[in-house]
Amino acid sequence: MERRDVRVHYDELAAEYDEHWVYGPDYIPWMSARIAEALRLTATDRTADIGCGTGLFAREIVRTVRPDHPVLCVDPSEGMLRQIGTPAPPGLRPIVASAEDIAEKRTELPYERLDAVWLKESVHHLPDPARTLRGLADRLAPGGRLLVVMLPATIRYPLFRAALARFEELQPDPADIVEHLTAAGLDAGLSHVEHELRIDRDKYFGMVRARYMSLLSTFSDSEIEDGIEEMRAAHPDPVLVFPDRFAFALGELGRVRGEAG
Incomplete structure (x- = not known):
């Protein structure tokens, strides 16, 4: 098994990324609403979407929350960030950087502290998640929230057996992520959300x-x-129906500790 460079993978996928990730018209609004609810986002929050890709969820959150400060759309892939637009839409500020760059303060941000940070389906790319999450926690303002989706x-998922087995081999345990957030000094907990997906079989194969x-x-x-041939035999129906279940690991910086730090 050889894992391709993650940045190269997403640079190559960038032009078609939105097409592949928008399962249906309600998916992006649903997930964005769950993120906003978990983080208790308000218009005054200074926020960052770490590993934002093409900004699908940040864009929807801007539409619904209407923040006073632009959402920082952070991603190491310039190709993905270009899909946000040039210039970027109001309310979004693309920043070419990795999660490690932000955690280690190698990249300067326009906000001294952040009130809310989220990483959606990017934590498995982190070589050292404990260290990176600790660094991100250090960038929070008093009362700040850090959410790992x-x-x-x-x-x-209706994937072939080898892909499902490899997923289990590579995927971090959400309980470990909660432990990392706790070790970073955050009050942390774990919850789950689920959304039923219905998608054309041939589109999913594509x-x-x-x-x-x-x-x-x-x-x-x-x-x-x-x-794909294995999937075709296992799923003969023209529409695939399956649950999309997510773990939400949320950490919050207490105001007393945050002010002391």
């Missing part, structure tokens, strides 16, 4: 062929095609 340790999930980049073209 991730898939659980097992999923019920998404798999395009390697819409980074774990699929660990398979060769022939392995992907064999996997």
Whole structure:
């Protein structure tokens, strides 16, 4: 198994990324609303979407929350950030940087402190999640919130067996992420949300062929095609219906500790 460079993977996928990630018209609003609720976002919050990709969720949050300060859209892939637009839409500020760059303060931000930070399905890319989350926690203002949105340790996607097994091999345990947030000095907890997906079977096969999930980049073209044939036999119906379940690991910086630090 060879994992392709993550940045290269997303640079190559950038032009078609939104097409592959918008399962249906209600998915982005649903997930964005769950993120906003978990973080208790208000218009006055200074926020950052770390690993934002093309800004799908940040854009929706700007539309609904109407923040006073632009949402920082942070991603190491220039190709993904270019999809946000040039110039960027009002309310969004793209920043080419990795989560590690922000955590280690190698990248200057327009806000001295952040009130709310979220990472959606990017924590599995972190070589040292404990260290990076600790660094992100250090950038929070008193009362600041840090949310890690991730898939659980097992999923019920209609993928081929080898892909599901590899997912379980590579995916961090959400409980470990909660422990990292706690070790970073945050009051942390874990919750789950679930959304039913209905997607045209051939469209989903095309998404798999395009390697819409980074774990699929660990398979060769022939392995992907064999996997799709396996999926075709296992799922004969024209519409695939399956649950999309997410773990929400949320940490909050107490005001007393934040002011003392």
